[in-house]
Amino acid sequence: MAPKTATNDLDPTVFGIEPHVAVMHQVVTAQLANRRAGTQSTKTRAEVSGGGAKPWKQKGTGRARQGSIRAPHWRGGGVALGPKPRSYAQSTPKKMIRLALRSALSDRHAEHRVLVVESWGWDTPSTKSAKAALESLAVSGKVLVVLNRDDEPVWKSFRNLVNVHVLDIGELNTYDVLANEWVVFTTATLPGSGGQQ
Numbered sequence: 001m002a003p004k005t006a007t008n009d010l011d012p013t014v015f016g017i018e019p020h021v022a023v024m025h026q027v028v029t030a031q032l033a034n035r036r037a038g039t040q041s042t043k044t045r046a047e048v049s050g051g052g053a054k055p056w057k058q059k060g061t062g063r064a065r066q067g068s069i070r071a072p073h074w075r076g077g078g079v080a081l082g083p084k085p086r087s088y089a090q091s092t093p094k095k096m097i098r099l100a101l102r103s104a105l106s107d108r109h110a111e112h113r114v115l116v117v118e119s120w121g122w123d124t125p126s127t128k129s130a131k132a133a134l135e136s137l138a139v140s141g142k143v144l145v146v147l148n149r150d151d152e153p154v155w156k157s158f159r160n161l162v163n164v165h166v167l168d169i170g171e172l173n174t175y176d177v178l179a180n181e182w183v184v185f186t187t188a189t190l191p192g193s194g195g196q197q
Contacts, residue, residue: 009116010109011192019103019110024174027100030090031175042082045070051077097174104177105191115139115184125156134164137184144180146172146189 010016045051051070058065072080108114115137122129134143143164147154158166167176169189177183185191 010114010190014102014192015105015109015114017102017106019107020099021103023096024100024103024178027092027097028175028178030092031173033088033090036088038086038088040083041085042079044080044082045072045078048076048078100174101172101177104174105183108177108183113182115182116190117184117186119186119188120151120154120157122153122157125153127157127160130154130157130161130164134161134184139182139184141181142179143182143184144176145184147186148189151186 045068048070051068051074055066055069056063068074068077070077072078105114117137120130120133134140141163145158145164145166146169147158147166149155149168149170155166158164165176165180169191172191
């Protein structure tokens with residue numbers, strides 16, 4: 001297991017800013033909204049089957065007038081003001097997304113929850129080695145491991161661990177940083193170095 005690099009190697013423009021809580025909240029809200037399928041649907045009185053004929057004549061029966069047995073107040077009738085398929089997507093400026101990510105990383109760094117390793121150094125997948133590596137780093141709880149997509153042996157090693165979320169550096173986002181207690185980078189995926197971020 002390679003030793004972690006010194007914290008002073010972290011780019012202060014990425015890991016040392018004052019976290020902007022309002023921006024993080026807005027970006028995470030938009031991110032979660034964009035994940036919603038928006039496929040929920042109910043049938044209106046025009047879409048349910050039946051009800052074409054008037055149930056009984058307008059006057060003379062002593063009962064309240066009715067026009068269709070598929071009105072919302074009838075059993076089996078349509079739903080009034082029910083959900084229909086829609087998009088929940090929210091548009092977020094790129095500058096705001098970048099600020100939120102830097103704020104989240106700075107927040108984790110301020111809590112000493114950001115680690116950097118030189119490399120994992122596995123040629124073949126080994127979940128046992130991945131677990132041992134995290135234990136040697138004294139990392140517990142939910143962990144976000146940031147890798148390159150071509151690190152396939154490492155990717156396969158970590159993905160079986162319950163509390164570990166593996167993410168490609170190109171997919172690094174505010175929600176996943178905040179949803180995990182620890183963030184572990186390699187020197188190749190460290191934002192602010194090697195052309196990342």
